[in-house]
Amino acid sequence: MLNTLETRPGQADAGGQEFLVFTLAAQEYGIDILKVQEIRGYDSQGVTRIANAPAFVKGVTNLRGVIVPIVDMRIKFNLETVAYDHQTVVVILNLASRVVGVVVDGVSDVLLLQSAQISAAPQFGTAFSTEYLTGIGTIDERMLILVDIEKLMTSEEMALVDSAVQ
Template identity: 75%
Template sequence: MFNKVQAAAGQVDDTGREFLVFTLANQEYGIDILKVQEIRGYDAQTVTRIANVPSFIKGVTNLRGIIVPIVDMRIKFNLENVEYNQHTVVVILNLETRVVGVVVDGVSDVLMLKPSEISAAPQFGTAFSTEYLTGIGTVGERMLILADIERLMTSQEMALVEQAAVA
């Protein structure tokens, strides 16, 4: 039986989904815009380093009374080092179980991708495990790696972030 919920879901499928596009080492990535709380300039002086945590955890910051762990995605994805500059930003994510900040090289735009513009994730090597990929988005000549940021930030390895936030 076709009901209103299925009809609404069908409309979402027809119109597509919005993704925040960010860059890391000249590669564009997309994450579900609904997970993004805000985007802030990166200021290393506001991040408190915590001892004995993996290098991809830059530390924690106080965001309006909430202690937010900050993860450097370039280090997390084992990419080459980059100098932080005026384009470097922290994307504050509001995930199901926590608020996390991710440092990226820059944010370019928000794109609406239709289902026809999203291909299945490849099953070969990428900068990170394909279990965190939801697909590859293509818009004209642009290719975006679409990441399941919720799954990436709640992986077993990222449990260290939770520990860092309460330390």
């Protein structure tokens, strides 16, 4: 299964922004669609484990000649583990100077949110870090946790991934 997402110039007009919606443990998250390169089915046989890598790093895979680290978002977000199934996918992200894959339970759609539909991320004190959240998106009865995926994937702990992969 290989889906390439096509993005259109000018797609975020009038203050709106498009988000790819993915699920983890029945919660919906949104990431900037412009960071998404493609969506692939998850195949654990195609992932090579790296010694001494953080637990959230499943390993690396070869994507058309590019070595791509694969990060399990359930482990990264300290969620309960789940068996991978046919819904499990890897979202290939194109960030700054790197390509990274993130394993999620599934993707549902792409939503356009206007700025009025996006609220600031709530503050939880020191018990829960919100530094990687850009806000909460609401559309009809749905609430999306909006993640700054670039900030998350370029954080200090992700530098460990770079050193383990190289």
